[in-house]
Amino acid sequence: MSAATDAFVQNNQVRFLEELKSFLRIPSISTLPEHRPDIDRAANFVADSLRAVGMENVELIPTAKHPLVYADWLHAPGKPAVICYGHYDVQPADPLELWKSPPFEPVIRDGNIYARGSADDKGQMYMHVKAVETLRAVNGTLPVNLKFLVEGEEEVGGASIAEFVAKNPAKLKGDVALVSDTALYAPGMPTLCIGLRGLVYMEVEATGPMRDLHSGLYGGAAPNAVFGLIETLAKTKDGHGVIQVPGIYDDVEPPAPAERASWASLGFEEAAFLKNEVGSTRLTGEPGRGVLERIWARPTLEVHGIAGGFTGAGAKTVIPAKATAKVSIRLVPRQDPDRVIAAFKKFLTENSPEGVRLEVRVLSASPGLMVNPDHPAIQVAARAFSDVFGRPTVFIRSGGSIPIVGDFAKHLGIPTVLMGFGLPDDGLHSPNEKYALENYYKGIQTVAHFFEEYGK
């Protein structure tokens, strides 16, 4: 870790913070059409900031929806190239009344900056820009080649960047991707995420009688679409949440002993997790496996929503003709989404009651993935992280999905360093989203240090 870069970040904290505030004041909510002008302002803010720190070939790339921002700096011959990814769009801010300060008027309280997008992902993607500025200011050059690719649709499915990556592998040629859109496992604990679950998202529609029937006149003889749907879906898991679809666990590998040991060192507290994060009376999940294994390294099946029949106030005695559920299966590495979909469909067909037909529509499918912790870029990233934070880096997984990581692997053939500086209680997608200022500054230092070390 260079004392000079360290000092530069230290001396420019006030300005770095003011710039971030300007970025956060733009309500670039990607899902709301009325914010389209803000999307454009945010994209231009990113482009301008990249130009200002000396990135070249800066361009706004139009897409079917929101523009991508591209920039590069390729004057480090013989050195690796890093693809810096982030997103400038944010989630909607509602319910507004739960915010202590307005979501797009950043405020500092208790060492945190409160604003929509502060942690997810403006505050984190902007660290990459400030790391470039720091290194160029101190050294007059950069230790690695860099390509920035920043999108505005991460919160709405990311279709445009997926298409762009698939179609432009030459333009995006590089050695590793860097994504800062995750969190430290705990405050002060340098953390690299090396595993993500994939996701198969489906709609299941059940059809029973040809129309809603009177339950007095037909109850006892007519099949019920709602009951047929719940009866079938209920069979997909046992009472502990163990998925009953044959073959579903066939390709699931247990975590390696080293990974288990790393998780054991995290100090996970199940009682606090139940009380503070989940807030129910009991946890659920496969017996004999710890919570971290269950949410990071095991496939799970959830019904996200269900609707059918009469659901208004009061009573209506219909035997419903139709019912629909949203169902997903989270996948772990080595599970093939297509095989899982086929097994799920077969299970539903074999287990649906007579008189009720089930139809499955697949809305999206992405595999789970692991980054090899022994990959040189990961090792360098872990060292840089440890150097800045003064503690050994821990390797964790996330139970969520970041589809762009799969796209980088599939189309560019490169691994991704998931080096995030958020905290578990940052309130992503919730009111009062925050980002710790300490992590913002340490993040800039860590990213700069990673570039330095990776260039050696």
Next chain:
Amino acid sequence: MSAATDAFVQNNQVRFLEELKSFLRIPSISTLPEHRPDIDRAANFVADSLRAVGMENVELIPTAKHPLVYADWLHAPGKPAVICYGHYDVQPADPLELWKSPPFEPVIRDGNIYARGSADDKGQMYMHVKAVETLRAVNGTLPVNLKFLVEGEEEVGGASIAEFVAKNPAKLKGDVALVSDTALYAPGMPTLCIGLRGLVYMEVEATGPMRDLHSGLYGGAAPNAVFGLIETLAKTKDGHGVIQVPGIYDDVEPPAPAERASWASLGFEEAAFLKNEVGSTRLTGEPGRGVLERIWARPTLEVHGIAGGFTGAGAKTVIPAKATAKVSIRLVPRQDPDRVIAAFKKFLTENSPEGVRLEVRVLSASPGLMVNPDHPAIQVAARAFSDVFGRPTVFIRSGGSIPIVGDFAKHLGIPTVLMGFGLPDDGLHSPNEKYALENYYKGIQTVAHFFEEYGK
């Protein structure tokens, strides 16, 4: 059967139909608060029509919810008194897009009048009014004493009329009740219903985590309210529809041999029932019992609707905190609603998964009941029916519930003649509800004839 009453009905068909259309144009949907003004319009329509045919002491009786309409005519000393019951409220009309013509714009097609409430029950209760008009027009008087009691809450549990009947046995003193809210077994077949199922209607609410959670970050550890609900409800029946709640069948009596013989004479065709009425690939229900026994003489459990979590377009990966279902159990004579409710609640408590709490709210509860077919009023009604239709009257049961029949038995000590003129394919509670014009006119004749014969 008097040729004069017959001729009067014949000569006034056009006007009787236009009046019914005016009644049907009022969207008196009792379960939707925004239709409260229509409820009042419908109640006043009934009151005005009773005044117009010479009924006396017409009054709108306010209740906690929707008004009752009362009227009487008591100038036949020494003759029995008939309590004429009906309801002016209707079910909601959704899904609107499935109606071929708007639900509250009555249209005649193929000898039927199509509108919400045409058969259930406006078209049928209005026959009683027109029978009074006919008899008074032809004879200048009535052959029996009459008391009308027409409610506006039949489709929402009928709490107000139940309370009113319980509190006013003197005002409602009579010898028999007449209800036209059932159907002929088949076109042209005069039919008296002598058995009804009761109904326990409940809402079941499930609570899992304290808020909707991200299924990537918590899937595998956090309980899911939707899954907990469907998992528990799915256990209430086996794959054939046999209810699994312990004790549920304890008090269920098999139909008497004479009743079975009567059912066997009806010419029920299972294949046609499946194809024309139910319209699914298979029927369901308890093995070893015929369809008529299953829908008329066995308790059944249905889930009428379910809602929870994300049900919009596209994908949202939540673990839902809440879910709700509407559940009912149909009861047969001798089953005690309170015992059934207690058994159901106990079953849910014992079968709900850890981490999910279920709460049951009972919206209504009424027992099943039988009317003695040898009662003089039933015998007279059967004769009147046969005279008008020219065929022997058959005795059947209905799988539906008419709670007021139980209230009349309990508080007034009188039996009820269930003399209905609907048809099995009228589509009660469904889109395109209809009522056959022939049955509307024959119904008026039959009711008038019943009054004449019962007064002899």
